[in-house]
Amino acid sequence: MFTGFMVNAWQVGTIVAVVAGVVGFFVVLRGAAFPAHAIPNGAFAGAAGANLIGLNPLLGLGVFSALAALGIGGLGKRGRPDVATALALVLMLALGAAFLSQSTQYEPEIYSLLFGEILGVSSTQILPTLLLGLASVLAIAVLYRRLLLTSLLPDVAASKGVDPYRVDVMFLLVVGLATTMTVPVVGALLIFSLMIGPPAAARTLTSRPGAALWLSVSFSLLTIWIAIAASYQTNWPVGFYVGVISAAWYLAARTYVRTQSFLVLRRRVI
Amino acid sequence: MHFFLEPGFFSNAPVRTALLLGAVVAAVSAVVGVITVVRSQSFAGHALTDVATAGGSGAYYLGVGALWGFLGGSLAGAGAMELIGVQRVRRRDLATGIVLGAATGLSALFLYLDTTVKATTGATQQILFGSIFSVSSSTIPYVAIFGGLVVLMMAIMRRPLLLTSLSSEIASSQGVRVRMVGVLFMFCLAVSVGLSSIAIGSILSTALLIGPAATALRVARSIAAATFLAIGLGIISTWLGILLAYDSFYWDPSSQGLPVSFFIVAICFVFYVFSGIALSRRRAQETRRPVATDSALSAEGR
Numbered sequence: 005m006f007t008g009f010m011v012n013a014w015q016v017g018t019i020v021a022v023v024a025g026v027v028g029f030f031v032v033l034r035g036a037a038f039p040a041h042a043i044p045n046g047a048f049a050g051a052a053g054a055n056l057i058g059l060n061p062l063l064g065l066g067v068f069s070a071l072a073a074l075g076i077g078g079l080g081k082r083g084r085p086d087v088a089t090a091l092a093l094v095l096m097l098a099l100g101a102a103f104l105s106q107s108t109q110y111e112p113e114i115y116s117l118l119f120g121e122i123l124g125v126s127s128t129q130i131l132p133t134l135l136l137g138l139a140s141v142l143a144i145a146v147l148y149r150r151l152l153l154t155s156l157l158p159d160v161a162a163s164k165g166v167d168p169y170r171v172d173v174m175f176l177l178v179v180g181l182a183t184t185m186t187v188p189v190v191g192a193l194l195i196f197s198l199m200i201g202p203p204a205a206a207r208t209l210t211s212r213p214g215a216a217l218w219l220s221v222s223f224s225l226l227t228i229w230i231a232i233a234a235s236y237q238t239n240w241p242v243g244f245y246v247g248v249i250s251a252a253w254y255l256a257a258r259t260y261v262r263t264q265s266f267l268v269l270r271r272r273v274i
Numbered sequence: 275m276h277f278f279l280e281p282g283f284f285s286n287a288p289v290r291t292a293l294l295l296g297a298v299v300a301a302v303s304a305v306v307g308v309i310t311v312v313r314s315q316s317f318a319g320h321a322l323t324d325v326a327t328a329g330g331s332g333a334y335y336l337g338v339g340a341l342w343g344f345l346g347g348s349l350a351g352a353g354a355m356e357l358i359g360v361q362r363v364r365r366r367d368l369a370t371g372i373v374l375g376a377a378t379g380l381s382a383l384f385l386y387l388d389t390t391v392k393a394t395t396g397a398t399q400q401i402l403f404g405s406i407f408s409v410s411s412s413t414i415p416y417v418a419i420f421g422g423l424v425v426l427m428m429a430i431m432r433r434p435l436l437l438t439s440l441s442s443e444i445a446s447s448q449g450v451r452v453r454m455v456g457v458l459f460m461f462c463l464a465v466s467v468g469l470s471s472i473a474i475g476s477i478l479s480t481a482l483l484i485g486p487a488a489t490a491l492r493v494a495r496s497i498a499a500a501t502f503l504a505i506g507l508g509i510i511s512t513w514l515g516i517l518l519a520y521d522s523f524y525w526d527p528s529s530q531g532l533p534v535s536f537f538i539v540a541i542c543f544v545f546y547v548f549s550g551i552a553l554s555r556r557r558a559q560e561t562r563r564p565v566a567t568d569s570a571l572s573a574e575g576r
Binding site: 029032035037038040041082083084086089091093094095097099101104105106119148157163191193194196197200204240242243244245246247248249250251255258 | 315374
């Protein structure tokens, strides 16, 4: 379980989990769940397109996730943001369907782009994943104060001259960057689960941003480690475990907070 | 004329099925879509397609009828979103996201089981992307009946629905049960999305739910007018898209043609962009008082 090709899976999984935990924390904080779903899915179309014309899928993923981020930001400025996200998403998915119809793509490849193939990661993929992951975390570190300000105290941000629209677009670009690195590994659909469940659980447990960020990364790491181990043992897709465990964190956190407040309430009554 | 309308278009049975089914689904989606956009629930509307897909792939594995899988998945998803807390606006997207994440995990499992255990190829693509041309005509009666029920429910609820969507405070002061109305609307949305996911695929389901409705809301001056306009736009986009997809087989003899979803989405998007231009032009000219549509809001200088 810890030898051979599994070493790659553990390494890449760990990188992906850290990035998803950090980026996902702000996704939850900013209520950007829909764009965080739309960007990886749209990027999937880019991979299909790159495959069609014989380019590296990573390039297609990068270009399309950047286009998705800019498209959502641009359309959202002039209309309802959720409508903009939905339309940008379906436009890219439709392009993806068109690319796929022109290629003779073997079906398992489509499946692995959507749901990931972490157990099949090759050692050549580790370095690009690590570099893109570092870039995403670095970008978040640079934007950290502005992201927190515009999410939590929009009035203060405005008085300090921070342009919320620009911060938003920059943040979506970071989501795109994180997407580019994670889609080939965990798949377009599952990076979303990882960016929502663990951070949402962390936010439910504490309102202090620093502590929540650490919790988010820890939950996300645990999720992917458990998922890899379980997938190795059962042979079921890793995406299944990632999706279900991510959601379970949130439900567990909500239940914990609820019982705590119930106990406090009961103590007061008694 | 042959350039635009390739021979055999109307005598082709799958095309006739597609035209009929597409029109029904587009109309139902438009009716539900207008309220979805007004309530800012596009994310839920889209997420339910993926949840329905999980249900569909599960049904495929269990050997249950796909229609029931899609409908059941969609309804279960809507119920879960409601339980986690869709009604509180701040938490709504998060609840949707959690349900969506869990559902995609289940999809991953079911599709894996479908392709490995049942050894069927084409299941992934069929379930994920769907095609209006491959729908069996036996699905049409179900789609028509359930679609009709949804439209009927929306028509009966239209006043309380509109009130709660615009201001839940005013609505509850008028004695409207806001939570109840929200749950019933999620029910309508789930049925509509479940139907459209199986009939036309998940991409088109979202496109026809949001695209025509958002376009109509930018142009029309009342919700009723927007609804009728959205129905019209939805049907036009669908029919034109089917025609172009059919024609595309003839454009280049060596190609396999382009998918319907590509054309319909492109047309919906063009309408949306043009409505934006029309809106900004009107914004410059007008100062009329409005009701609730985007074109109305723009007059107030939004």
